Amino acid sequence: MDHKKGQQPHKDMKDSQLEEFRVSDAGEPMTTNQGVRISEDEHSLKAGARGPTLMEDFHFREKLTHFDHERIPERVVHARGFGVHGYFQVYKPMTKYTKAKFLQDPSIKTPVFVRFSTVAGSRGSADTVRDARGFATKFYTEDGNFDLVGNNIPVFFIQDALKFPDLVHAFKPEPHNEMPQASTAHDTHWDFIANNTESAHMVMWTMSDRAIPRSYRMMEGFGVHTFRFVNDKGEAHFVKFHWKPLLGVHSLVWDEAQKIAGKDPDFHRRDLWEAIETGNYPEFEFGVQMIREDEEFNFDFDILDPTKIWPEELIPVQRIGKMTLNRNVDNVFAETEQAAFHVGNVVPGIDFSNDPLLQGRLFSYTDTQLIRLGGPNFHEIPINRPVAEVHNNQREGYHRMTINRGQTSYHKNSLGNNDPRPVSQLDGGYAHYQEKVEGRKVRARSDSFKDHYTQAKLFWNSMSDVEKQHIIKAFRFEVGKVRSKSVQQQVVDMFANVDLTLAEEIALGVGVTPPKAKAGDEASGTTMAGGAETKASPALSQLRTAMSPATRKVAVLAADGFDADEMKAVLAAFAEAKVVPEVVSENLGMIAGSDGSRLEVMHTFLTSDSVLFDAVYVAGGEKSIAKLQGIKEAVNFVTEAYNHFKTVGASAQAAGLLSGSGIHLADPAATSGYLTSPDEDTGLVIRKETEDAGVFARQLVDAIAMHRHWGREMQMIPPAKRTD
Ligand code: HDD
Numbered sequence: 001m002d003h004k005k006g007q008q009p010h011k012d013m014k015d016s017q018l019e020e021f022r023v024s025d026a027g028e029p030m031t032t033n034q035g036v037r038i039s040e041d042e043h044s045l046k047a048g049a050r051g052p053t054l055m056e057d058f059h060f061r062e063k064l065t066h067f068d069h070e071r072i073p074e075r076v077v078h079a080r081g082f083g084v085h086g087y088f089q090v091y092k093p094m095t096k097y098t099k100a101k102f103l104q105d106p107s108i109k110t111p112v113f114v115r116f117s118t119v120a121g122s123r124g125s126a127d128t129v130r131d132a133r134g135f136a137t138k139f140y141t142e143d144g145n146f147d148l149v150g151n152n153i154p155v156f157f158i159q160d161a162l163k164f165p166d167l168v169h170a171f172k173p174e175p176h177n178e179m180p181q182a183s184t185a186h187d188t189h190w191d192f193i194a195n196n197t198e199s200a201h202m203v204m205w206t207m208s209d210r211a212i213p214r215s216y217r218m219m220e221g222f223g224v225h226t227f228r229f230v231n232d233k234g235e236a237h238f239v240k241f242h243w244k245p246l247l248g249v250h251s252l253v254w255d256e257a258q259k260i261a262g263k264d265p266d267f268h269r270r271d272l273w274e275a276i277e278t279g280n281y282p283e284f285e286f287g288v289q290m291i292r293e294d295e296e297f298n299f300d301f302d303i304l305d306p307t308k309i310w311p312e313e314l315i316p317v318q319r320i321g322k323m324t325l326n327r328n329v330d331n332v333f334a335e336t337e338q339a340a341f342h343v344g345n346v347v348p349g350i351d352f353s354n355d356p357l358l359q360g361r362l363f364s365y366t367d368t369q370l371i372r373l374g375g376p377n378f379h380e381i382p383i384n385r386p387v388a389e390v391h392n393n394q395r396e397g398y399h400r401m402t403i404n405r406g407q408t409s410y411h412k413n414s415l416g417n418n419d420p421r422p423v424s425q426l427d428g429g430y431a432h433y434q435e436k437v438e439g440r441k442v443r444a445r446s447d448s449f450k451d452h453y454t455q456a457k458l459f460w461n462s463m464s465d466v467e468k469q470h471i472i473k474a475f476r477f478e479v480g481k482v483r484s485k486s487v488q489q490q491v492v493d494m495f496a497n498v499d500l501t502l503a504e505e506i507a508l509g510v511g512v513t514p515p516k517a518k519a520g521d522e523a524s525g526t527t528m529a530g531g532a533e534t535k536a537s538p539a540l541s542q543l544r545t546a547m548s549p550a551t552r553k554v555a556v557l558a559a560d561g562f563d564a565d566e567m568k569a570v571l572a573a574f575a576e577a578k579v580v581p582e583v584v585s586e587n588l589g590m591i592a593g594s595d596g597s598r599l600e601v602m603h604t605f606l607t608s609d610s611v612l613f614d615a616v617y618v619a620g621g622e623k624s625i626a627k628l629q630g631i632k633e634a635v636n637f638v639t640e641a642y643n644h645f646k647t648v649g650a651s652a653q654a655a656g657l658l659s660g661s662g663i664h665l666a667d668p669a670a671t672s673g674y675l676t677s678p679d680e681d682t683g684l685v686i687r688k689e690t691e692d693a694g695v696f697a698r699q700l701v702d703a704i705a706m707h708r709h710w711g712r713e714m715q716m717i718p719p720a721k722r723t724d
Contacts, residue, residue, distance in 0.1 A: 010108065010109055010111075011087035011109035011110070011111050012111075013111055013140070013387045014085070014111035014113070014140045014387055015085070015111070015327070017382070017385060017387060018330075018382050018383070020382075021334075021382045022330060032058065032059055032062055033062060033066070038059055041059075044057050044060045045057035045059075045060065072337070072372055072373065072374070073371055073372050074122060074123040075117075075123075075368070075372065076168065076368060077119050077120070077168055078117040078118070078119055078134045078136075079117075079121065079122050079123040079125075080117060080118050080121050080122065080123050080124070080125050080127070080182075081115045081116055081117030081118070081134060081336065082115065082116055082117070082216070082268070082269035082272060082273075082332075082336060083113055083114065083115040083116075083329055083332075083335055083336035083339055084113070084114055084272060084276060084325045084327065084328055084329065085111070085112070085113055085114075085325070085326070085327040085328075085329070086111075086112050086113075086114065086281070086282075086323055086324050086325035086326050086327065087109040087110060087111055087112060087323070087324055087326070088102065088109070088110045088112050088139060088286065088321060088322070088323045088324075089106060089107075089108065089109050089110070089321055089322055089324075090102065090103045090104065090105070090106055090108075090286075090320055090321040091106060091319070091320055091321050091322070092106060092320070093105065093106075094229070094320060095231065095232070096231060097229040097231055097237050097239075097290065098229035098230060098231055098349035098350065099230065099231055099232040099348055099349035100141070100143070100146070100229075100347055100348065100349030100350055101141060101142045101143050101347070101348075101349070102139055102141040102142065102143070102146070102347075103320070103321070103349070108142075110139050110140065110141050110142075111139075111140045111387065112137055112138060112139050112140070112323060112325075113137075113138045113140075113335070113339060113383060114135070114136065114137045114138075114323075114325060115134065115136045115336060115339055115341065116133060116134060116135060116136075116216040116268070116272070117133065117134035117136070118131045118132075118133060118134070118182065119131050119132050119133075119134060119151075119171075120171050120172060120182050120183070120184065121181060121182025122181065122182070125181055125182035125265070126182060126260075126261035126262075126265035126267075127260075127261075127265060127266060127267045127268035127269060128212065128252060128257040128258075128260045128261050128265075128267050128268065129182040129183060129257070129261060130183070130184070130185075130206065130211045130212055130254070130257065130474065130478075131182065131184070131206070131211055132151045132152060132153045132202075132205075132206060132211060133151060133152040133153075133211075133213060133216070133219060134149075134150075134151055134152075135150045135151060135152055135219070135221035135222075135243060136148070136149045136150065136339075136341040137149075137150075137221075137243075137323070138339065138341060138345075138384075140386060140387045140388075141347055141387075141388070142387075142388060143347040143348055143349075143388060143428060144345075144347050144386050144388045145345045145347075145384075145386045145388075146345060146346055146347045146350060147341045147342050147343060147344075147345040148221075148223050148241055149341045149342070149343045149361075149365070150221050150222050150223045150224055150241065150243075151221070151222060151224060152210060152213065152219040152220055152221055152222070153202060153205040153206070153210060153211075153222065153224075154205075154220075154222035154224060154240075154242075154309045155201050155202050155205065155224065155306060155307050155308060155309060155455070156202055156224055156306045156307060156357060157193075157196075157198070157199040157202045157203070157307075158196065158198060158199065158306075158307075158357065159198050159305060159306060159307055159356060159357060159445060159449050160356045160357060160360065160445065161356060161357050161359065161360015161361060161363075161364070162360065163196070164357075164360065164364070166192065166196075167192060167196075167199075169188075170188045170189050170191065170192030171184050171188075171189040171192070173186075174186060174187070174188050180481075184206070184478060185477060185478040185480075185481035185482075186481060186482065187482050187483055187484050187487055190478070190479060190482050190487050190488075190490075190491050191484070191487045191490075193491065193494070194487060194490035194491050194493075194494050195490070197452045197453075197494055197497075198307050198449070198452050199307075200452050200453055200456040200494065200495070200497070200498060201307050201308070201452070201453075201455045201456040201459065202307065203456075204456045204459045204460060204471065204498065205459065207471045207474040207475050207478065208459075208463070208467060208470065208471050208474070209251035209252075209467060209470050209542060210249075210251065210542070211474075212251050212252045212253075212254060212257040213249075213250070213251055213252070213268075214250040214251055214252050214614075214707075215247075215250070215268060215271045215272070215275075216268050216271070216272050216282070217245060217247055217271070217272065217275060217282040217551070218245050218247050218248060218249060218250040219245060219249055220242065220243055220244060220245065220249055221242065221243030221284065222240070222241070222242055222243070223240060223241030223242070224240075224306055225240075225306055225343075225352075225353065225355045225357065225358040226238050226239070226240060226303050226304060226353040226355055226358075227239050227240070227241065227346075227350060227351065227352060227353060227358075228350070228351040228352065228353060228433055229288075229290065229349065229350065229351075230348075230349055230350070230351050230433050231349070234433075234434070235293075236293055236351065236433050236435075237290045237291065237292060237293065238290065238291040238292075238293065238295075238296065238303055238353060239288050239289065239290050239291075240288070240289045240310055241286070241287070241288060242286070242287035242288070242289070242317050243284040243285070243286060243287070243323070244284060244285040244287055244317070244319065245282070245283070245284050245546075246283040246284070246285065246546065246548075247282070247283075247546065247548050247550065247551065248545035248546030248547055248548060248707075249542050249545040249546075250542070250545065250707050251542065253470075253644050253645065253708070254470070254473065254474065254477065255643075255644065256611045256644045259609070259611045260611050260612065263609045263611060263612060264609075264612055267612070272325075273328055275551055276325060276326060276327065276328050277328065278580075280550070280551045280578065280580075281324050281325055281326045282324075282325045283322055283323065283324050283325075284322070284323045284325075285319040285321070285322050285323075286319065286320055286321040286322065286323060287317035287318060287319050287320070288317070288318055288320055289310050289312070289315045289316070289317055289318075290315070290318070291303060291310070291315060299314075300454070301448075301451070301454070301455065302446065302448035302449055303353075304353055304354055304355045304356075304446075304449075305355070305448070305449045306355055306357040306358070307449075307452070307455070308455055309455060309537075311458070311535075311537040311539070312537065312539040313537055313538070313539065334382065334383065335382075335383045336383075338373060338378075338381045338383055338384070339383050339384065340365075340369040340372075340373060340378050340379070340381070340384050341365065342365035342366060342369075343358065343361045343362060343365055344361075344362040344365060344366070346430075347430070348425070348428060348429075348430045348431070351432060351433040354435075354437075356445075374398050374399065375397050375398025375399055376394075376397040376398070377397050377398060377399050377400050377401065380399075380400070380401040380402060390402075391419075391420035392420060393408075393409045393410055393411055393420070394409075395409045452497075453497045453498055456497075456498045457498050457499060458535055458536065458537055458540075459537075459540055460498055460499045460502060461535065461536040462536040462537045462538060462539075462540040462541050463540070463541055464541055464543045464710075465714065466543075466710040466713055466714060467541060467542065467543070468502075469713070469714075471502070472502060472505045472506065472509070475491075475495070475502070475505075475506045475509070476505070476506060476509030476510060479491050479492075479506060479509075479510050480509060480510045482510075485512060488510050488511075488512045489512045489513060491506065492506050492507045492510070492512055492513075492514075492515050493515050495515075496515030496516075500515065503515045543710075547705045547706055547707065548705055549577040549578070549579050549701050549702075549704045549705040550577065550578035550579070551578060551579075551580060552579050552580065552614040552615060552704050552705075552707075553580045553581075553582065553612070553613050553614050553615075554574065554579055554580065554581045554582070554613060554614060554615045554616065554617055554704065555581075555582060555584045555603075555608070555610065555612075555613040555615070555616045555617070555637065555641075556570075556581045556582065556583045556584065556617050556619060557584055557585070557616060557617070557618045557619065557628055557634055557637065557638070558583055558584075558585055558591060558599065558618075558619035558621075558624050558628075559585055559586065559591055559623070559624040559627035559628055560591050560592050560623060560624065560627065561592070561593070561594060561621045561622070561623025561624045561627070562591065562593050562594065562599070562619040562620065562621040562623075562624040563593070563594055563619060563620035563621035563624070563651070563693075564593030564594045564595040564596075564597050564621075565594075565595075565693055566619065566620040566621075566651065566687070566693040566696070566697075567593060567599070567619055567620075568597075568693075569693035569694045569696070569697045570617060570619075570649075570693070570696075570697045570700065572697070573694070573697035573698055573700065573701050574697075574701065576701075577701045577704075577705075579701060579704060581617070582602045582603060582608075582613075583599055583600065583601045583602050583603075584601070584602070584603045584604065584605065584608055584637070585601040585604065585605075586604060586605065586627070586631055586634075587601065587604055588601050588602075588603075588604060588607075589601055591624075593621070594621055605631060605633035605634060605637065606633075609637075609640075610636070610637040610638075610639075610640035610641045610644075611640065611644070613641070613646070614646060614647075614704065614707070615641065615646050615647035615648070615649070615700075615703075615704045616637065616638055616641040616646065616647070616648050616649070617649040617650070617700060618638065618648070618649070618650035618651075618654045618657060618658075619651075620650075620651035620653055620654070620687065621653075622653055625651075625653055625654050625656075625657055628657055629654075629656055629657040629660065634657070635657060635660040635661050636661075638657065638658065638661040638663070639660075639661040639662055642661060642662065642663055642684075642712070643662075644708075645683065645708040645709050645710060645712050645713050646683065646708065646709075647683040647684075647685060647700065647703040647704045647706070647709065648663065648683065648684055648685070649685040649686075649687075649696075649700040649703070650685075650686060650687070651686070651687040651696075652665065652686055652687060652688050652689055663684065665686060680711070681709060681711065681712055682703060682706060682709045682711065683703050683706065683708070683709030683712065684709075685699050685700045685703050
């Protein structure tokens with residue numbers, strides 16, 4: 001079970017440790033929890049078939065008692081989440097900076113367990129709500145567990161952990177009526193924001209597309225806080241941790257996200273589950289930004305302030321390793337629900353900084369597990385066990401699994417040979433970094449934390465026009481749902497300190513007075529040196545992210561009589577590019593192509609929906625197209641994909657169907673619809689009569705790789721509102 005001394009961990013080590021706890025019931029007789037075989041499981045024991053149930057029915061009592069206790073308290077935040085296994089490999093030894101063993105040897109595969117989550121919603125809430133996403137990674141290293149408990153947003157709402165309960169009370173459903181679920185679009189949240197202006201920077205991120213990711217596989221992860229790397233000479237560097245998805249950073253659009261919440265509330269977990277089941281393993285590169293100890297005060301932000309990023313252009317992210325997620329859990333409760341992450345789980349070579357938010361988290365995570373997992377032995381639950389051996393004098397408590405042998409359970413002792421004994425740093429003993437600290441005991445915050453707007457502005461300045469439009473709309477939606485005019489006005493006045501146009505647009509949308517204050521005025525808080533207000537950090541825009549068609553889900557709309565040659569060429573191009581096609585038609589079963597070949601239908605227009613796909617391909621073939629054109633849901637399917645800026649591929653034969661969807665091909669006279677020519681739209685891939693099916697298929701794949709075709713959205717925005 002636990003790995004033997006001197007043996008290095010490998011990626012299967014956690015798996016084999018879990019193996020001891022796995023149970024298969026296949027072919028086994030049913031028993032009670034005492035192992036007594038059960039002969040009957042449908043009728044309780046009664047005095048006569050219509051008589052009272054008897055207390056002595058031990059099977060009934062046990063089954064009901066267990067059922068009554070099957071829930072544990074959900075996480076107070078991040079209640080809804082999904083976990084998967086994988087492994088991590090470093091690219092090159094990081095010995096110069098850290099002695100952490102899992103960051104030394106590129107041949108070692110360290111097992112990991114990752115839990116992705118939303119923050120605000122209950123355990124049964126929808127996946128696609130607007131929210132930050134948790135990105136918590138447990139590395140089962142040779143030196144013990146290292147937990148990186150981060151988010152997909154690199155900053156946080158508050159600077160001091162003492163305010164965390166207030167923040168969470170404000171964004172959770174309001175206490176008097178428990179509404180709304182999994183949403184910050186309500187009065188108390190925005191009242192908190194307007195009265196706690198340190199939140200400005202993170203709010204810019206939560207109102208951006210980052211808060212509606214397309215997939216857990218397509219979002220960045222951030223450790224948020226400043227940590228320390230410490231090498232074997234005791235030298236330290238400040239470090240920030242990053243996860244960079246190889247598929248790039250991609251998002252949903254807001255209308256789509258809301259509809260998916262109803263059509264498939266499990267959208268993100270299904271996406272992750274299916275990707276892993278089909279061998280499309282999500283991959284994330286591990287990045288570090290490092291600052292020398294003597295550079296601590298060289299920046300126009302305080303590196304201890306968790307509401308600040310270290311702009312990548314200033315301090316580059318070095319990619320030092322890669323994580324591959326390749327195994328789904330066997331049982332969600334046993335693994336994901338019982339996983340206990342703790343930002344304080346560090347290994348030699350990794351240490352903390354004095355970030356007051358981080359320091360407060362060090363208390364909260366163990367405390368919360370005590371109530372959730374019912375006692376101090378939660379580290380013995382299979383998913384939480386380190387692969388490193390555990391020896392100490394801790395005994396007893398609820399649900400103790402280990403049977404510790406021997407007479408002594410204290411240190412120091414003579415009766416037990418003074419074992420287990422602390423060891424020196426050379427033997428792997430953890431030694432805290434010896435930072436010199438002095439000060440008065442004060443309840444105060446450093447002046448260097450008082451700039452609340454410069455980086456919020458940096459974020460805004462770094463957005464493309466289309467991203468800015470999304471932010472404006474998100475604010476209008478969220479603040480538009482606030483009932484208090486006073487709170488709405490406060491929000492508008494607050495964000496005037498970030499950008500005046502942004503604030504004016506919000507004011508217009510929610511019907512309050514446009515702000516008078518200008519960004520950069522006194523009211524905007526202390527502006528730090530460096531004139532950062534006008535700067536941009538290009539790395540913050542999603543438009544610069546990696547583009548790939550791989551694992552994109554495409555709805556193939558087809559009916560009997562589809563063009564078999566075209567279909568063959570398209571499916572071959574999809575397979576080569578790892579695009580995932582799924583056939584949608586009127587009924588389940590098989591459909592026949594022009595050459596009699598048969599294709600299985602995976603979804604109908606009732607069981608599926610346009611919002612669940614990344615793109616649509618309307619198969620060629622006059623008969624098939626004519627059939628689809630007569631189905632209202634099929635026409636709507638295409639309309640919606642188009643309106644969500646997705647790739648739409650079709651043959652020119654489908655002009656009638658497309659026109660019903662508001663897409664008019666090469667018809668300069670068209671007055672409705674958004675585009676008149678496919679040439680203007682990178683996402684409209686139309687196969688002309690004579691065009692080779694293979695060429696068409698490759699163009700389709702290229703368009704799918706682009707993810708969205710924002711030119712279409714900019715055309716949809718009335719000219720007066722366009723910022724270009
Ligand atoms: Fe937290 C859970 C991330 C601030 C207290 N947090 C939790 C999880 C993630 C984060 C990803 C879910 C872990 C899992 O999947 O089980 N939290 C963050 C980040 C923060 C942050 C990135 C700011 C940088 N958290 C934070 C503060 C406190 C907490 C300031 C309290 C002082 N967080 C908790 C908690 C949770 C938690 C109450 C709830 C369930 C749990 O810990 O296990 O202790």
